[in-house]
Amino acid sequence: QVQLVESGGGLVQGGGSLRLSCVSSGRTLSSYGMGWFRQAPGKEREFVGTISREGSIIYNADVVKGRFIISRDNAKSTVYLQMNSLKPEDTAVYYCAATPQYGLATNPANFGSWGQGTQVTVSS
Numbered sequence: 055q056v057q058l059v060e061s062g063g064g065l066v067q068g069g070g071s072l073r074l075s076c077v078s079s080g081r082t083l084s085s086y087g088m089g090w091f092r093q094a095p096g097k098e099r100e101f102v103g104t105i106s107r108e109g110s111i112i113y114n115a116d117v118v119k120g121r122f123i124i125s126r127d128n129a130k131s132t133v134y135l136q137m138n139s140l141k142p143e144d145t146a147v148y149y150c151a152a153t154p155q156y157g158l159a160t161n162p163a164n165f166g167s168w169g170q171g172t173q174v175t176v177s178s
Contacts, residue, residue: 056080056152056167063148063172066140070176074135076150076169084108084128087153089165090135092146092174101160102148105133113158118144140176147171 062074076088090102103114103124112124123136133150151165159165 056083056086058150058152058167058169060148060150060169060172063174065175065177068140068142068176068178070140071136071138072140072174074137074148074150074172074174076133076135078131078133078152082128083126083131083133083152085154086167087155087157087159088124088126088133089151089153089159090122090124090133090148091151091162091165092144092148093171094146097146099149099162100146101162102135104158104160106158107156111158113160115160137174140174142176142178145174145176147173 057079089104093099105124109126121139126133149171152167153159153165
């Protein structure tokens, strides 16, 4: 089992940047593919991106391609989400999640461990 804690959220103006971090404890992070999801008020949880166990394969949702960058540092037990050119519609609670599945997972049901989330608010 792995425990996850997100940080780095906050209030930012449109066009600005934020970097979210997700620190893991428990089982080694390299045993998991990692994903980022977000949930806005009144909406379903939405896939943002995913990164494979060693970071060699990364896949982002179309709505964030070219703006968000996922990376990981297994030695630091940390996964990052660099968010650039932020828009008001990016406002949501952002969650990191872990899956033991090989390959790329995009369905929240494939992720068994979740952090508590961090709020990102983008003003217009």
